[in-house]
Amino acid sequence: MDPQLTSLIVPSEEITKVEECLNHLVEDTGGNYALLLDKSGQVISSQGDGDRQDITALGALIAGTFASSREVAKLLREKDFRVLFQQGVRENIFIALIEEQWILCIIFNKGTHIGLVKVLTKKATDELATVLERVRQQHKARDEVLGSSFRTSMEDTIDLLFRD
């Protein structure tokens, strides 16, 4: 099958590595929150202050914004657009692309200097790129992870929930 259509399976040990990396980023920058997203907008992991309300919507919007800015960059004939900075009144967001697949974002306030965020985010994206590379290399069969009867159970749930 087309490799672009197969699932990305992130094992527990790699999620632990991702969490450690995000935690370091938040601590070392003095930032408020760090998120790792898939380019589709799905949240892989988030670390930092616990009162963020709607992480799901935040993920969808940040990924959408990044993809949209990337299209703008293409129109401006940029060859390699990888980072985006949103300056807010209360909080700023720094967004960086990891290997065309994941998006790292860090949310921070006035107490944190953008230069520090840029440097430490670069370090974190390098670390996360090696995690992503390992995730891509491992070829776990779907059934090994989900169990062979997953699809039938899922179809039953879909029939049960998706109805008028």
Place this chain on the structure above:
Amino acid sequence: MALINVAAREIHCKIVYYGPGMCGKTSNLQYIHAQVPRDTKGDLLSIATETERTLFFDFLPLDLGKVRGFQTRFHLYTVPGQVLYERTRVAVLNGSDGVVFVADSQRSKLEENIKSLKELAVNITRQNKKFQDYPVILQYNKRDLGDVLPVPVLDKYLNGMHWQRFEAVATTGVGVFDTLKAISKLVISRL
């Protein structure tokens, strides 16, 4: 590409409703949002113009609960249909696992449908995915209107790939869940 998070035991899939302007993509999501149980759905997020036309996307997260120990989430998106927003559609399609192509059944809209479908094929191919392998469900919407083309005619022009297709009236919900069930099952079968 769907995402399976083994540590959190979560599965995420992204489904995009695509089609020409005013074909009923947002209506599909609005009907789904109104009908699914409260604990299954998140808020319907719409980035629209003052006249309620989609500007960037609509977004509806659906949480199907635990299936065989995995929390399963479908994220439904619509694209802005107007020709002007071609690059925005590319951005929304990024990382999608399947597409519902919503066609407007009215005779006068055939050309717009064909153009939009061709554009979808180009955009999927540009993401290094094979369009002929890509999970697509077709919906012929607005079947309640007067001057609609017969289904075989729509099939002839839009369904050369022999996708599963459904007739629908998205505003009243006819065919909306049949379409959603079909694309969900198709995406799950490709995990």
